[in-house]
Amino acid sequence: MVLVRGPLLYRLTLWAVVTAAYSGNVTERCMQDTKAFLWELHQDSPSPYAALMYDAFGKIGSDVKGGNTNRPGSLQECLSVQGPSFSGQYCQVFLKQDPVQYFVGICVPDSCDEDEVQTMVVYEMFQKGHTSLIPPFPSILVAQSTQGIFMTHCLSNTATPDLSAVTCLFVCCAMVAVPLAATVLIAIIKWQLKREVSPGVESSSLSTNPNMYGTLMHNGSPSVDINQCTLQQLNQVSETDDNHREDSEENSWVYSCLQAFSIQRSSQGVLSWTGTRASYSSLNGVRILSLLWIICGHTIQLSAWNNLDNDKRWKETVDRNPLYVFAFSGPVYLAVDTFLLLGGLLSAKSLLGSIQKSDDKLSICLVVSYLFKRFKRVQPLHLFIICLAIGFFSVVHRGTFWFIAEDEILNCKKYWWSNLLLVNNLLTITDICAPWTWYLSLDFQFYATTPLLVYLYRLNKGLLVAIAAVLLVLSSVTSAVLTAFLHLPVHQPTTLAYKSYFQYYYNKPYTRYGPYLIGILSGIFMTTKKNNLIRLQWQAALGWFTSLSVMAVLVGLAYVLREVPAQASAPHALYQGLHRPLWALTVAWIVLACEEGYGGFVDRLLSLSLWVPLSNISFACYLIHPILIIIYNGKQETPIHYTDINFFYLFIGHTALTLVVGYVLTVLVEKPYLFLKGKNTKYQN
Template structure:
């Protein structure tokens, strides 16, 4: 079948007025492909390329408008002088936006593909390979080109990709090397002690036995010291400097970093408050569940409209994919404020009740050392994975993330990512670390006012709480922001101006600071009678239920400044923090009942120990899963439950490894100088 006249003119290099031409090699290879597919017996490679084109599926009305095609089949096709190249053409038809996967010769650049689609429509058999959605399904029949993406079959990492992968390898190699050296030192010293022990067994003299008993005791102490990472107790035959190198061995060796991670004894990170472990882990599970459901929804569901309708109509979904799921982030901010205040007050007590600049600097440096090594490792790992993994049709959002990292990696280093426009954030989920550190840096100032004058402290704390509440309400009213997910997923302004900013999210952290100061300095119990505890629990649970349920009443995005939306947005996060604060206080003062028993289970302790690694690593697994999909995901409750459980298991296993290899070594460096 002959090509249409317009396509033929384009392919042979003819120029239509105002229409750019396609490159000569793309013209030749495309002509070959179209000729081979139009033969009486089409060539096999051409059939595979054509078969890899995306075709319209069922349930377009339910949200299945994308036509991904078959990326791997396209890439594996081999023509006479070219290979298949998978490209995505993003189109708009009325109010519907969708993409279509097409397979073209790899000699065609994105600009060539766009020209062929816009002006030539790649027609054969008088039918376009990218036909518009039928008018019976979409009111508008005219297609509008948005952009074109092509995925090269050959992965060619640049210098920044190689650097990131190298950094990851070095950060993992250091603790492995330290582990090997520590094991060699222990083995060497065991060999030195063994002959003396054998001689003691053969000698029956009391004095000699007693002497050897002392030596044996010394050897046991030395072995115990080595097993605990204290390899600087005695010179070794290996040529290692005893001061610095032994300290690093202690900090980086797995013999030391793995200790206590899986222990069920109370965690130091809980600050002595046993209920915090359960609160932290349950909040983390809520976030992982929400991300497992949220990430696929953005681009990869074939029934998005059905999902949206289901979520908006049933309050049962509040525990997974509704807006309130991110109240768990406010719980983390509350815990961060509580523990930061308690830690700083404890440091002041050890420094003879002095809040000096050096103490504040050490306090902030300790926090940086706590979060940055694993944070930067995850950033480098994600950049490396995006550059080397052969992605599927849904890879394009992650490529944008990689490009953001190459331009704005310094914001992650300085912990200011949440101050950038949302589309410039490298590794989007790390915005929380920047927010947390910015809030953390305010703790010394508030503690200073608390120690200076209680009246001044009350005015400052009250003013800050009022300002952050008013900021959230005013921004919501002026920008007409939604308060409910999935509505918030389609509102860029919600994230850009409200969700990640310190001036709208500071309230829970401030309440945490106040709670930490109270718990550290209190001299008497707040609750003295059971009726007080009963009333407190009733108000707490009622408030939490209201905060979770109200978004269903306010689920519509307002078309005008809405007072109910503004009030809810400004108040719901501080109120949630107050409710969680009550749970902590009631559990600490003996009025927690079965809730305290649940939150204080030893089961939560090891999970709490790896919770930071879990938060940073779990989106990587979700991104890998989505990015490698060749077909859209179909939403059902069962499918999403299995997605959540699968991501959770992988996250727990890898997070333990990351905790002992990357996170704990840098935390333990503080002991290397002692």
Template sequence: MALGCVIFCLFAGFSLALENKQVLTVPQRCEEDTNTFLWEINQEAPKEYAVLMYDAFGKMGSNVEGGNVNQPGSLQQCHSAHSPTFSGQYCQVFLRQESVQYFVGICVPDSCREEDVETLVLYGRLQFGQTSLIPPLPSILVNQSTQEMIMTHCLSRAIAPDASDVICLFVCCLMIAIPLAATLFTTIIRWHRNREVSPSVESSCLNTGLNLYGTLKTNGSSSSEMKSSTSEENDSTSHTPLCFPRSCVNRCLQAFSLHNTSQGVLTTFSGGGYSSLNGIRSLSLLWIICGHSTQFSVINNLDNYKDWKKTVERSPLYVFAISGPVFLAVDTFLLLGGLLSAKTLMSSITRAEDKLSACLVASYIFKRIKRVQPLHLFIMCLTIGLISLIKWGPYWFPLIETMMDCKTYWWANILLINNLLPVHEICIPWTWYLSLDFQCYATTPLLLYFYRLNRGVFAAVAGGLLLMTTVAGVVITALMQLPVFEPSTMTSYNYVLQYYLKPYTRYGPFLIGILTGIHLMTKKDQLLKRKWQAALGWLCCLLLMAVLVGLAYVLRETPSYPSVPHALYQGLHRPLWALSVTWIILACEEGYGGFIKSFLSWGLWVPLSKISFACYLSHPVFIILYIGLQETPIHYTDLNFMYLFLGHLVLTLVVSYVLTVLVEKPYLLLKCGRT
């Protein structure tokens, strides 16, 4: 989740040992254009293009002590500069002074390549009189006044999509066009039916069917055949199907038509048990969106990062915006995933005459893939396409480097194994969760097999797995001295690579969810018998959650040696958080939830819960677009960040509804053949 910061930190690995190189030559055209620009800005009345280029250079601002070290300059102003022989080109020079890393935006002639710009900067050829156009930070602010160049990036004016970009954009357009075309087709048939068929015949149409052109079928079907037809047409959906023949084409049309996919998405009626899950899922989603809205901005383009860090690290009031505790919402999702996976599979076993067959397991896995992959593929293709279409601002560098991984490692997303790759190779970083969830999901049939085989064996296997995942977190944290709170330094590379993304350290909450699901599906009596038991349970639950969040602030410093408290906290806090949420679910289901049960079962959470998957996948796209298009840094205040969160949230909700009905739900409803 702190991937942008990791990539920026990795830039240090590309440090060029240019001090030992001989003076490099610059191509004649670049040198002539640069000399023309430098000569022009030293005149008493310089030309307008030269003034624009000079003014576009990044300059040091105030509050360097608070973290305002980047000097982005003005990209648009640079691109608007045109001389008779060249135009302005915006580049960023990444520098280091002592422990401070920063970039400076500069405007150079577009006849210069990145390596030419590097040479011009390194050997001080960009001078305004006797003053360098890229002066170092003053020694009063930074002890080391010597600048060390890390790398140089130039932002091209032209948008040049390659073949992969075109393919991705085509896939996105196709996935949107199919449901729109199906909706248009079914609407035309409805219109023909209402126009040409009498009401009495139209009602019988639901039993006898119409052909694809709206012509009434009169084949003399018996009443039993009509009843069979009605039964076959009413498949997994609860909606009355359109009056088409029973064919795969018909089912596809119905599945992709907005007449069906839009039904029930915005309803506030939960329709089944475990209504408290809607509130838990929705609140966890809001927690994640709030955390990402803050963290992405903090990592990439905040002008007072140090001020922000001092403020949020000292107060648990910022628990919704700081890295460590925000990650607990992910463990809540893993818990819910385990619970629902066990419930779904056990229900399928019951319908299959209490048989857990290989065919049933294959169907169970396939349904999960069908649930996840269409929207996942759409978001991946959309993000890749945006890279080439968007004219990014000065803060594009971590985003572009991250998204470009998709062109090489897209296959890992298709196979749902991208969380097993190194951090810098993950395509669409936030989709690591889908791979982790699917890998955990695939273990549910095996655990249920042991549960049905022998309860003692099942208890031993489940206990062993829980112990192993806990010990793995403890050992990895101790040996690699990992942080547990706001991983935003070089140690966070190992934190993400070795701990945060891996199934062997994150399996605990999902396993607890499976156990909870089995209990809820098989219980014959209430777990809580007395009110005092419920009161004691609520007290322990809330106290444990508060301790888990509070300890993150106590252990916020990254250890410089193997730390037992850090290791124990890392290994235990996720399963313990999952147990606390499990208590809330059980208490609500057994009638001891009180006002918390009423709040979590509030009807408003139901539609949000139904579009939560689309919200999770789409909300980082809006945050990345917002950050990548900024030309100036964002200033941290509580009010600014609140508006950022609300803006991202509103856009996410609107677009997620559209994606749910156009991309996600059609494949859930899609069924060919008899059911």
């Protein structure tokens, strides 16, 4: 955009400001500061502050046809402005020129609020016959040359957290401070104990410190020669022994709590390269590869929606090309179905193991304990992430592309309770706090059905098969009917079907139960089977050929059917109803084949010891990686340009940082609550 200087620009823009002021929507101070800025613009040698303000305005760039429509301007340059009686304030004007929606960054005096800025912008933009400071795209680039304004948003220079943000920051700090304090206390206690029991110390010193934290002496009282004691002395010794025992139990419980929260305890085994014997080794590889797939998809998704300056080029080269299967395309969401399958398999295996330890009885108390352990496993870190989203996003300095973070703050402040109750997947996508956590709610809801299916299995295997078949058919038919009735695509759309896709289909239990159900059935079978299912080489070869072929077809059809159908489409409905359970069956076959010795190279790959420590921190990595991506994207001052190499490096960077932060959160937040036990429960080191 060429700077049009001289009396004409000044008179017309000043006329717009004065007109807006006389309308009663602009204060005197805002009007005077804006007039001073506009006056400087028409001078032969404008003041440096005015030049900076104008330079901070967003300008029309190249490759508008390729998607470079946003004009962010310069946030930092605007904030550096110091005028005669005001500072620079960065605002974003959100506009629409059919079919393009975009925003323009402008720099205005900080004496004007959002409503005043929008009023002046409206009057300034729609005056005929003058050059606007926010010019529309010319008709040669965009079909509609008339601008429509639908919002103005100003970024404050300083972050001012409210009570909810302060509370959340306090909770996050407390959840981190407690393990750190426990770590220091445990280190001090062990140092003292080492001094107490070190060689050369007289035995009398032990008797003066009986049962230090429940570890030194069994009975907690000094030895006594009964033959030399009177009855009164014996009673005194007995009373003393009881008192010491009570102190011992109290000290032991306090010590066990400190140990549970200490890093010395929570970090044990996290970075171990050897898994437990009771687990299926191939699951670690399946879990981590699926997680990397999701991180890769989110890296591109969250950038492509708001940050790219060539998003149309990206759609042409990436969104429609099967060679980019690990980027933003339908198959990315199959990784979630893999997680659901693994969740069902491990939940059935865990419950059957608990039943075996409880004298082969499936009691109400066992079910309650089973569900509570899952709740305790998920919620501490889950709620920490929610508090982190509210608190940290509220205090960090905003960036030019801070839209998603702003939405997260508002949604989490309003709908945090749905995360606490694990029902946020039942809300609409626009109301979900931390949208990626819908999986935790869905997983827990499915997890609660495992005891019922295991009970049916123990009651009658035929009855379990019949009910499972009915549930599987209902889930598939529901998905197909919704897809046909609502004209849904086969995976996440970026069009007007977006809201319906999430509100009625994507994260709802009645459409996603198939993979989890198959996981439960697989877990029951693999835990209780007495003989291998695969006995001959040809069976293994046929199974592998069928499994890999089905996977390839499902991935390929996701591209063929990716468009939103204009009317009810049988292919879309059929694919939507079948692709998730079919994908789960193929992954279940891979796990079974690997466990029965027919995995070959795939088994060796999935069972690498490398996956074990990564698997130990995978839950924390899943929860934290979107926050890291949102912060990175939101703090950008210019759009991101998509190239394969740029986003490969971006994916590697996000992954590396996710692993580091995921390990820290696993040790400080997730693990301590798993180790923490009740006061009357004996603690095991």
